[in-house]
Amino acid sequence: MTLNASNFLPSDELLAALRSRRRVFVVGHVTPDADAIGSSLGLATAMRAQGIHAVCGLPASTVAKKLDFLLRLVSDTPCADSWSADDGYDGFIVLDTAGANRINMEPGLPLDGHIDVFNIDHHVSNTAFGRYNWIDAKASSTCELVARLIEKLGWKVSPSVASLLYAGIYGDTAGFSLPSTSPDTMETAATLLRCGADVAFVGEQLCRSQVRSDFELLRRVYDNTVVTDDQRIAYSHLTHQDFLAAGARPEDIDDQVAIPLALKGVHMAMLFTEGEPGVVRINLRGEGGVRVVELAQKFHGGGHAHAAGVRIRNKPLQEVMKEVVAAAHESLDAQIAALKG
Numbered sequence: 001m002t003l004n005a006s007n008f009l010p011s012d013e014l015l016a017a018l019r020s021r022r023r024v025f026v027v028g029h030v031t032p033d034a035d036a037i038g039s040s041l042g043l044a045t046a047m048r049a050q051g052i053h054a055v056c057g058l059p060a061s062t063v064a065k066k067l068d069f070l071l072r073l074v075s076d077t078p079c080a081d082s083w084s085a086d087d088g089y090d091g092f093i094v095l096d097t098a099g100a101n102r103i104n105m106e107p108g109l110p111l112d113g114h115i116d117v118f119n120i121d122h123h124v125s126n127t128a129f130g131r132y133n134w135i136d137a138k139a140s141s142t143c144e145l146v147a148r149l150i151e152k153l154g155w156k157v158s159p160s161v162a163s164l165l166y167a168g169i170y171g172d173t174a175g176f177s178l179p180s181t182s183p184d185t186m187e188t189a190a191t192l193l194r195c196g197a198d199v200a201f202v203g204e205q206l207c208r209s210q211v212r213s214d215f216e217l218l219r220r221v222y223d224n225t226v227v228t229d230d231q232r233i234a235y236s237h238l239t240h241q242d243f244l245a246a247g248a249r250p251e252d253i254d255d256q257v258a259i260p261l262a263l264k265g266v267h268m269a270m271l272f273t274e275g276e277p278g279v280v281r282i283n284l285r286g287e288g289g290v291r292v293v294e295l296a297q298k299f300h301g302g303g304h305a306h307a308a309g310v311r312i313r314n315k316p317l318q319e320v321m322k323e324v325v326a327a328a329h330e331s332l333d334a335q336i337a338a339l340k341g
């Protein structure tokens with residue numbers, strides 16, 4: 001295992017190891033978002049331009065409808081539903097994935113040690129499961145890291161790769177509006193624009209191309225939104241029945257928690273969804289410096305300081321909501337007490 005002293009750039013060891021690969025498999029996390037798809041498809045495509053045989057591991061069935069456009073940005077990078085060690089890979093690259101159990105691929109990590117695992121991520125909860133690890137929890141997105149990586153390697157960024165990486169940065173920063181957006185984020189975005197990233201196309205696809213089922217889901221998120229008496233917490237939910245009625249799939253849950261979060265004065269927002277029966281997914285967001293990652297960890301989830309997620313199995317949605325909202329109040333009280341203390 002290799003951890004870097006300074007995290008802004010990958011170690012020379014990781015760079016050299018990556019340069020010497022001939023055949024790699026690149027994957028991201030389950031329920032892939034724009035950052036997971038943009039970084040894995042973007043890096044795989046940039047590696048192919050260097051003559052490295054790179055395959056992006058991304059089961060099409062796991063991609064939300066609104067993110068389909070990312071797959072169409074590149075035509076000659078193969079996307080695979082599964083992988084096999086017999087295919088002679090000498091690198092297994094995991095991007096934007098906090099733990100090995102979150103990899104969006106069967107089978108998961110190669111465990112026999114014959115294939116080097118590269119782990120590049122910005123989740124603070126990353127378990128450094130790779131042989132080569134580059135974790136920069138200050139980075140806005142894994143796409144920002146991949147852009148830095150490609151620049152450091154001196155590789156070419158085509159307009160399609162630039163659009164993929166830009167989309168991931170845009171997605172993870174909610175359009176450059178989250179505290180994770182740094183001067184480096186903006187500079188990286190500017191560099192990607194100079195490489196040909198199509199801002200208008202990505203913006204149209206991400207913000208102004210809602211399919212009807214997503215629209216129907218949002219209608220229900222608005223309808224089900226509850227604000228606590230003290231106005232500090234807003235949350236909403238979607239039952240499995242809501243998914244069926246909207247014609248939506250579990251993978252269509254992305255950033256709908258932005259709706260309760262958008263209410264003025266709310267410090268913490270949550271979205272509880274039962275996309276598949278028996279599994280409650282929770283998206284957590286903190287506003288104004290409020291942390292949610294510890295709250296997520298309490299329920300065996302994880303993520304970033306101000307944006308995190310949890311999955312709870314075999315417990316009724318209403319019960320989960322009650323428990324988590326109670327814990328959210330405790331968490332807010334503790335954070336306020338610490339500020340005053």
Ligand SMILES: [Mn+2]
Nearest residue numbers: 035096141142
């Ligand atoms: Mn990310």
